[in-house]
Amino acid sequence: MSNEIDQWVKQKESDIKTWRQEMHKIAEVGFCEYETTYYIFQQLEGLGFTLHTGRAVMNEEARFGVPSEKELAKHEERALANGVPAAFLETMKNGFTGVIAVLETEKEGSHTAMRFDIDALPIEEEIANEHIPAKNGFRSRNDGMMHACGHDGHAAIGLGIATFLSTWRGHLSGTYTLIFQPAEEGSRGAKAVVENGWLNGVNSFLSGHLGIRSQPVGTLVSGATNILATTKIDARFTGKTAHAGMEPHKGKNAMLAAATAVLNLHGISPHGEGETRLNVGRFDAGSGRNIVPGEAFLQLETRGKSTTENAYMKEEAVRRLEGAAHMYDVALEYAIVGEGLAAETDQYFIDKISNATQKSQFVNEVKDLMPLNGSEDVTYMMRHVQDQGGFACYMIFGTLLAAGHHHKQFDFDEDALLVAVSALAHLIIE
Secondary structure, eight states: OHHHHHHHHHHTHHHHHHHHHHHHHTOOOTTOOHHHHHHHHHHHTTSSOEEEOGGGTSOGGGOOSOOOHHHHHHHHHHHHHTTOOHHHHHHHTTTOOOEEEEEEOSSOOOEEEEEEEOOOBSOOOOOSTTSHHHHTTOSOOSTTOBOOSSHHHHHHHHHHHHHHHHHTGGGOOSEEEEEEESOTTTTOSHHHHHHTTTTTTOSEEEEEEEOSSOOOTTEEEEEEEEEOEEEEEEEEEEOBOEETTTOGGGOBOHHHHHHHHHHHHTTOOOOTTSOEEEEEEEEEEOSOTTEEOOEEEEEEEEEESSHHHHHHHHHHHHHHHHHHHHHTTOEEEEEEEEEEOOBOOOHHHHHHHHHHHTTOSSOOEEEEEEEEEEOOTTHHHHHHHHHTTOEEEEEEEOOOBSSOTTSTTOOBOTHHHHHHHHHHHHHHHO
């Protein structure tokens, strides 16, 4: 049967790569994946899945960092202009993107779930011809949005697996749930999927990522380690503007409060029991050289090797934000706009993946573990399944990278998509 699986994957190569390129062209940021959701829905129709979209996908209150109504409306207008039917768009209104696809084999068995993230990043894609998507005509057509982290590939892998499950249904038992998740970037969407109950009763959970570090195509890492817990925070300081020459004493300087916060944030002592991180990545303030700044805005994140260590960093960060606001007598408003937990792949899957993928002609080398040293909100799904007594994994599919993740020249070798589909197919059959 293993040869039949790989022959099938080879036959689907053109489709899998086409799906990736078509989704690369319609890159959309988190909660705004209207064109992408519709495209995925269209590919899944007729495969025998029960498809769920709109508010069925995510719990409204559990979403993090949802764009403003004005911003969402702008993206909805774009999607409508680009061909998403008005009736379908209405079901996704206000950022309820993503697709859940459920296949019931009608044979008694376990429940397996898989997550494929679908969002892009707010990056203007490279236009030079040395960038393969630009050279070959599938550069993002949506200005300021780019698949710079491989999620177009992840979604294509998901469509490949959906097609595999449909084709090989007669060999399968139990239930399969495929989660095409919005808003992974910023750790914003997974918790809302969990809160809507899609991981309840799941016995096995599979997920993964293309790249992370450049490795030859055919390399498969069974389990990522060091998936760090994280919290994303937006902070706004509001003081009082004043003439900087005549009445500086009447102003309340929000910029100084924010600057003090930045320095103090980066001075937080690392936790003694593990790795911790903090980064302020954005600082906006001021309107002119002769005006005491009355507004300042920060975007920052904390990370920790464990959820406990990240909680320490989050608490210390908030304390420093509040302290800086108090020092300069300005108001502070902050919001948690994303969070992810720490998680590890279960040993069960590290053993299982190695054994199952030995039969794949696409997998050349299997490594047990590799540190991620980053964060992923898929950990909400992993931990939920593990807390129920199930098993979860986060694999890494090797590929050489044209540039680092989140770079305007990011690209990967599309042959890695075949490795991922083959590996997951063999694992499903195993």
